[in-house]
Amino acid sequence: MIPAIEIKHVHKCFGAVHALRNINLEIPIGEFFGLLGPNGTGKTTLINILAGLTLSNSGSAKVMGHDVVTDYREARHALGVVPQELVFDPFFTVREILSIQSGYYGLKNNNLWIEEILHYLDLADKANINMRALSGGMKRRVLVAQALVHKPPVIVLDEPTAGVDVELRQALWRFIKRLNYNGHTIVLTTHYLDEAEELCSRVAMLKQGEVVALDSTKNLISNIAGCSIQLRLSPDKLPAALQSTMISYAEGSYILSVKDYTQIEGVLTALRVAQVRVLEMQLLRPHLEEAFIKIMNDVENQEPA
């Protein structure tokens, strides 16, 4: 089966700045994929290359098997992009914008679907209001709606929840999850790692224009983030043998890092040997955020001085 997105050996320079170095990515149809990384690492550049807004220096990119340069019309038909910048056309109302946007994709009678999008994004009561009069959050919803008018099989959301209130965030994710459930491939960039962890089945992490990690979210968390346990002890003193595993200590509770849960036994043995009693023990679920920080730091340390 053809992948939803296929990126091969993509390089991009802006003058002397190397924005992307040899990016290779394949995203199968139906996946909920996360593109993570600090600001300025090339996430948006990569999305822009997929969308045809930026031209790569070398390499190729395909959307649903269509090359974004040579077969650009088909590729753009298959793609819906929610841009990061809050852009809008001040001459039109929400409904006019969505109808114009449908026309660009060759759709004439798209009203049923437009009504549905308006409903799910909670925009129905704003449909006849001029874009200029909308708040930032509302404009963001319209951007999402615009990306969906042509029911693209691949949907790319570039930081869709930046500066958006909780209510919209939840409504948006419910809607996007539904689309994903119906077979749409979703590519998401976000700085909210809890969002990425909850939604994305697979994640790529970018740093300085390179993919530094690419794996399922589950693997990244369990392999890299490790586990941790929280302990309250009596007496309130950690045995010397366990000092090296301590992450933090605050108000009588220690947090220790363990590679995996089988190591807990070792910790308990060390405590027993030191005649320290466990008052309370809690296993802390590791999060993508820890894996992210660890990967970013590791990359930094590997760099030549």
Place this chain on the structure above:
Amino acid sequence: MIGFYTLFRKEVLRFWKVGFQTIGSPMLTTLLYLLIFSHVLERHVQIYPGVEYTVFLIPGLVMMAMLQNAFANSSSSLIQSKVTGNIVFVLLSPLSYLEVFLAYVLASVARGLLVGLGFYLVTLIFFIVPLSSFLWVFLFTLMGNALLGSLGVVAGIWAEKFDELAAFQNFFILPLTFLSGVFYTVHSLPSFWRNLSYLNPFFYMIDGFRYGFFGISEIPPHFSFMVVTTFFLTISWLALRMLKTGYRLRH
């Protein structure tokens, strides 16, 4: 086809929604030109035998208004979209570069036509303007507006700031239209200026257009039409090339 038509319609709606500024105000400006120049010069100048100066002035002013507005339409729409960023909606769409080009140019033609026709109809209330050949009037209207609409696409893509576009408009388009023989015949100029005028493509548009009304011209209309068409094809080629390569649009 739906895609092209949608963009064309959107571009027409864009200027229509601000019609006072895009149609009304240039019509008024052109009427003021007519009022002032005819008042000052009516008794002193007769360019074509048996033709009042004011009547002589009308076709030239119609063409000048059309050209300036055709240029203003595509160029200002593009620069606004670029500066505010909403050009991405066109760039993200599967519209072909030919469709984009045609939509912008035809919307420019529409605006030029509305301004020109509006002004012309108002003058008909007060003056009798002969119409010698509708075909030439039509051909020069179409080609002149299309050329300037196309030039507007080039300028709108090229300019990165409003200031750059204003410079293009005020230091290039405006002098060329004013010095194209709208207010006088090039024939009456000293030979140096006359020869210089022959290098001005706007001169051929005015001269050929005026032929359609009076049946008199300095250059045979066929030749003028050929010159204008050549310019149109050249500028269109450039505009299409810019759109195809994504010059200053896709980075």
